[in-house]
Amino acid sequence: AQxxxxxxxxxxxxxKTTVTMDCVYETQDSSYFLFWYxxxxxxxxxxxxxxxxxxxxxxxxGHYSLNFQKPKSSIGLIITATQIEDSAVYFCAMRxxxxxxxxxxFGKGTSLTVIP
Amino acid sequence: xxxxxxYPRRTICKSGTSMRMECQAVGFQATSVAWYRQSPQxxxxxxxxxxxxxxxxxxxxxxxxxFPISHPNLSFSSMTVLNAYLExxxxxxCGARDQGGHTEVFFGKGTRLxxx
Numbered sequence: 001a002q003x004x005x006x007x008x009x010x011x012x013x014x015x016k017t018t019v020t021m022d023c024v025y026e027t028q029d030s031s032y033f034l035f036w037y038x039x040x041x042x043x044x045x046x047x048x049x050x051x052x053x054x055x056x057x058x059x060x061x062g063h064y065s066l067n068f069q070k071p072k073s074s075i076g077l078i079i080t081a082t083q084i085e086d087s088a089v090y091f092c093a094m095r096x097x098x099x100x101x102x103x104x105x106f107g108k109g110t111s112l113t114v115i116p
Numbered sequence: 117x118x119x120x121x122x123y124p125r126r127t128i129c130k131s132g133t134s135m136r137m138e139c140q141a142v143g144f145q146a147t148s149v150a151w152y153r154q155s156p157q158x159x160x161x162x163x164x165x166x167x168x169x170x171x172x173x174x175x176x177x178x179x180x181x182x183f184p185i186s187h188p189n190l191s192f193s194s195m196t197v198l199n200a201y202l203e204x205x206x207x208x209x210c211g212a213r214d215q216g217g218h219t220e221v222f223f224g225k226g227t228r229l230x231x232x
Binding site for chain 1: 150152157158159160162165207209211219220221222223225226228
């Protein structure tokens with residue numbers, strides 16, 4: 001079963017607008033971390049932002065913020081004032097803490113195209 | 117900062133032969149190293165998770181006999197793809213984290229394997 005699900009395969013937005021990418025996850029662990037990564041055209045994977053499961057406040061880093069809805073097991077990524085260079089594939093990921101090996105799971109990615 | 121280097125970046129091998137890829141962590145202690153394969157469709161498959169001083173845990177559909185991994189110290193890991201065939205092609209990513217400070221995983225730029 002897929003532990004991290006991103007239902008949006010691709011999204012296109014106009015430059016300088018706001019975009020939200022969805023992600024839902026599944027875990028039995030009481031403690032876990034949620035991440036968003038960006039994969040550029042070169043293949044490089046860049047860490048963007050993290051949400052700790054025990055924190056109620058939504059994380060914010062630069063023009064990235066999260067919409068963490070724990071009861072819905074949902075962690076959406078919001079990018080405000082999008083720029084052309086935000087065009088990339090965005091991956092949601094989860095790391096479980098309680099399990100001994102602390103597995104790290106990825107969603108299948110959402111391709112974002114920012115149109116000038 | 118925390119960096120992960122992978123080499124080679126690209127490699128081509130003949131069907132039935134083997135190739136070894138390496139992962140080097142700089143600026144932090146790579147206590148845990150995860151090896152992933154990303155398909156052309158961008159899906160991440162976790163191959164195995166290696167933690168120093170613990171047994172390497174392979175995911176379903178991946179075996180030590182096919183993908184032997186070495187993780188001898190806190191800065192280096194290697195994985196070999198034995199007897200490679202077409203279905204083994206893809207981008208192999210090394211993701212490393214330390215147990216103490218960083219909760220996120222830092223990725224190398226990957227080794228792209230082409231099998232001919």
